[in-house]
Amino acid sequence: MAATGQITARPRPSVAPATGGAASARAAMMLRVACALVVFGVWEAVSRSGLFYGEVVPSLLSIAKAFGRLLVDPVFWKNLQVTALETIASLAIGAAAGVVTGIVLGANTFLMRAFEPYIYYLSPTPRIILFPVMIMWFGVGPTSKVALGALSAFFAVALSTAAGMRQIDKILIRVGHSFRATTWQMATKIYLPAMRIPILNGIRLGMGTAIITVLLAETKLSNQGLGYLIMQIYTRFDMPGLYALLIIVFIIAGACNALIGRLAKEQA
Amino acid sequence: MTSDSTIARPTAEPAMVIDDVVKRFGRGAEIVTAVDHVSFNVAQGEFVSVIGPSGCGKSTLFNIIGGLLGDYEGSVMIGDERISAPHPEVGMVFQEESTFPWRTVIENVAFPLELQGVAKSERMDRAHHFIDMVGLASFEKNYPSQLSGGMRQRVSIARTLVSQPKILLMDEPFAALDEQTRLLLGDKITQIQQQLNQTTLLITHNLTEAVQLSDRIVVMTYRPGKVKRIVNIDLPRPRTSDVVGSDAFGHYVAEIWNDLREEASRGMADSEAAASRRSAHG
Amino acid sequence: MADKAALPFYMRRAPEITGIAALVVGVFVFELMVRFGLVNRYIIPPPSDVLLAFERVIVEENILARCGETAFEMLVAGVSSVVVGVPIGAFLYRSALWRRALEDWVGALAAAPIVLAFPLFLVLFGRSPKTIIVMAFFHGLAPIILKTIEGLAGTRKVLVNVGRSLNMTSSQMFWKILFPSALPVIFTGIRLSWTFCLITVVGVEFLINLGGLGQLINDLAERYDLPGTYASICFVILVSVLFFIVLERIESWLQPAR
Structure with missing residues (x-):
């Protein structure tokens, strides 16, 4: 049963590595560059042709300029800080709750059968629709975004932790018992090391959804944060700015994802 | 169809000639000779086994004869054709489970006929015939997942036989099965082979299996894989697995084991040396 | 496993029943809390109202x-x-x-x-x-x-x-x-x-x-x-x-x- 909740940013599938040595790596890199150039070229051509009205497809140069403008704009940094704080807070709350829930569900078959189906089937529902409720509960300020983000992160972390808990090699546990390890020793010497990867993986997935959810909530209703900034720029119809900001957001999201992914790998 | 598979007897006419085959892997100092100047014939209607320890190049030989490994020195001839790609007259049965899980038994067996464009009713008839032959008539509509390992391997064998290959080439087809199943399947193979007068080349590392089934056994050496000896098995035919208890059988097993033991222990010493090298490096 | 199948339904399905029961109890507790004014009904409406609203929706x-x-x-x-x-x-x-x-x-x-x-x-x-x-x-x-x-x-x-x-x-x-x-x-x-x-x-x-x-x-x-x-x-x-x-x-x- 592949957890539907864990699809948002699943690691690259374990396909067999393509054969070939350094030469084909270089060829692939060249092909990549060529593809990028073609995309840029077509983009620029479309932009210059004026096929689309207005600035729907702005020139690359204007996007680059907007990029630069954003990076020196204190407004951008202030909003980034808001979003970052909201995301970190929501991830901390959601992950803590998720790990605890996951361990409880993973350790106890009865509770697992009683409650895991709810988490499993609720996890892939569109979270953003809960936003009106969060506003009623926590107001229009940052708290409602944090709450929604925490809720999103919770599912991924809980499911991944519970699955990791169950996947611990039974023989390791028997080895632990055979050496008469205390509960504390079992937890620190066997469970925790074995759980590190699934928990980190859950946090990576949870962070992905938390970032998206927080930003979406900000676009819907707020007066600060990157999501708010996106809507501001959209309202101004500043297309180069919109592209630039979206690119920045994608890069940040991708970098965070890669960072935790690497962390999980190093611990392996 | 040039099917002369009815009553032709073993003749001196070789169905396949393997002549001075050499296969090397790697390059420079890393070069490994897997198959080293191997020659033998397989006569029409004969059952020949190639036996040797792991690492004697059996699987490489299987791939060469099957045409899956086209780049080799020497020649494997069927008639006056040198094999360098899969030959339509060679039917292969693989060691691993190789039935198609998305096809029923009869669809699996009819598969080669489907490729040849044989009309549906005819291919079902012919598939049915061979399924019956391997004793799975009541399982035609089942999927492989509903069958045991031994039954699935019989499906694979029926699928190979259905296109009536001149030479049946099998790579340790019973390796994954338990000993009893293996003996009983051996009976089935013997029976089918005699019924079809099927020229068969079996690659195996199992000594009793080789003696139980073969007319001749080619014993290979451990790396590089050479022919150490060719043993004629003069056990009476028709043969069943009862033969396993006979004195003659024991005699052959002991005789071949004598040759094989030396090779197997060289192989074991080699892999132990490799393991200790690895641990010294790591 | 055989004796497990012989258990009555409510024993075999105890975990699932517990899960559903917990849900029902949770909803009921909310209902009471709203009714007794422990929770602002303009933040969380009583579940019975929500149920009724289903029909309307x-x-x-x-x-x-x-x-x-x-x-x-x-x-x-x-x-x-x-x-x-x-x-x-x-x-x-x-x-x-x-x-x-x-x-x-x-x-x-x-x-x-x-x-x-x-x-x-x-x-x-x-x-x-x-x-x-x-x-x-x-x-x-x-x-x-x-x-x-x-x-x-x-x-x-x-x-x-x-x-x-x-x-x-x-x-x-x-x-x-x-x-x-x-x-x-x-x-x-x-x-x-x-x-x-x-x-x-x-x-x-x-x-x-x-x-x-x-x-x-x-x-x-x-x-x-x-x-x-x-x-x-x-x-x-x-x-x-x-x-x-x-x-x-x-x-x-x-x-x-x-």
């Missing part, structure tokens, strides 16, 4: 048409991502070079927060179902491509060798061996993709206040119809859970016992 809000609209957008996006994604996946599988060059990009697409770009799509396609469909399509594309590659690459070597031993042409090899062998994994990709599609469709409907079920929630929330908002959220969640369960069922049903 279903009868007055044109729910069938809304479901239809969401389903239509989801299906168009989902089917197109299959139609486009499977061939791309097959192509990337066949060409080692292209795969090496682009697989990481597809992976990045899978992880990219595409929904966030909705203002951009609004500009490109206007405030119309087109926007929703295109976004859902892009969201659903990556998992299908990745799973198609994974499935084809996961074909057991011996099955390919069977094909080679039968001198199959490369197109026979693809259609008769690689593709059927990859199908179960591709189905998993379709399930993931369609889940993405539904999430995106409902989410964007809600965000841009257009179309089916997503807009329903937005509408009721903007009218400050509290029980209605809660009821519609529950309704949408129920619909999506049902959708996932159906997808899972179809997935396992389409795979003959393997």
Whole structure:
């Protein structure tokens, strides 16, 4: 049963590595560059042709300029800080709750059968629709975004932790018992090391959804944060700015994802 | 169809000639000779086994004869054709489970006929015939997942036989099965082979299996894989697995084991040396 | 195991019954808390009101048409991502070079927060179902491509060798061996993709206040119809859970016992 909740940013599938040595790596890199150039070229051509009205497809140069403008704009940094704080807070709350829930569900078959189906089937529902409720509960300020983000992160972390808990090699546990390890020793010497990867993986997935959810909530209703900034720029119809900001957001999201992914790998 | 598979007897006419085959892997100092100047014939209607320890190049030989490994020195001839790609007259049965899980038994067996464009009713008839032959008539509509390992391997064998290959080439087809199943399947193979007068080349590392089934056994050496000896098995035919208890059988097993033991222990010493090298490096 | 089957139903199903009971008790506790004024009823309406609002939402809000609209957008996006994604996946599988060059990009697409770009799509396609469909399509594309590659690459070597031993042409090899062998994994990709599609469709409907079920929630929330908002959220969640369960069922049903 592949957890539907864990699809948002699943690691690259374990396909067999393509054969070939350094030469084909270089060829692939060249092909990549060529593809990028073609995309840029077509983009620029479309932009210059004026096929689309207005600035729907702005020139690359204007996007680059907007990029630069954003990076020196204190407004951008202030909003980034808001979003970052909201995301970190929501991830901390959601992950803590998720790990605890996951361990409880993973350790106890009865509770697992009683409650895991709810988490499993609720996890892939569109979270953003809960936003009106969060506003009623926590107001229009940052708290409602944090709450929604925490809720999103919770599912991924809980499911991944519970699955990791169950996947611990039974023989390791028997080895632990055979050496008469205390509960504390079992937890620190066997469970925790074995759980590190699934928990980190859950946090990576949870962070992905938390970032998206927080930003979406900000676009819907707020007066600060990157999501708010996106809507501001959209309202101004500043297309180069919109592209630039979206690119920045994608890069940040991708970098965070890669960072935790690497962390999980190093611990392996 | 040039099917002369009815009553032709073993003749001196070789169905396949393997002549001075050499296969090397790697390059420079890393070069490994897997198959080293191997020659033998397989006569029409004969059952020949190639036996040797792991690492004697059996699987490489299987791939060469099957045409899956086209780049080799020497020649494997069927008639006056040198094999360098899969030959339509060679039917292969693989060691691993190789039935198609998305096809029923009869669809699996009819598969080669489907490729040849044989009309549906005819291919079902012919598939049915061979399924019956391997004793799975009541399982035609089942999927492989509903069958045991031994039954699935019989499906694979029926699928190979259905296109009536001149030479049946099998790579340790019973390796994954338990000993009893293996003996009983051996009976089935013997029976089918005699019924079809099927020229068969079996690659195996199992000594009793080789003696139980073969007319001749080619014993290979451990790396590089050479022919150490060719043993004629003069056990009476028709043969069943009862033969396993006979004195003659024991005699052959002991005789071949004598040759094989030396090779197997060289192989074991080699892999132990490799393991200790690895641990010294790591 | 045999004696376990002999247990009465309520013993065998004790965990599931506990789960449902906990849910019912939780709802009941909320009801009491609201009734006794422990919780502000303008933040959390009494569950009984929400239950009653269900009828209203279903009868007055044109729910069938809304479901239809969401389903239509989801299906168009989902089917197109299959139609486009499977061939791309097959192509990337066949060409080692292209795969090496682009697989990481597809992976990045899978992880990219595409929904966030909705203002951009609004500009490109206007405030119309087109926007929703295109976004859902892009969201659903990556998992299908990745799973198609994974499935084809996961074909057991011996099955390919069977094909080679039968001198199959490369197109026979693809259609008769690689593709059927990859199908179960591709189905998993379709399930993931369609889940993405539904999430995106409902989410964007809600965000841009257009179309089916997503807009329903937005509408009721903007009218400050509290029980209605809660009821519609529950309704949408129920619909999506049902959708996932159906997808899972179809997935396992389409795979003959393997």
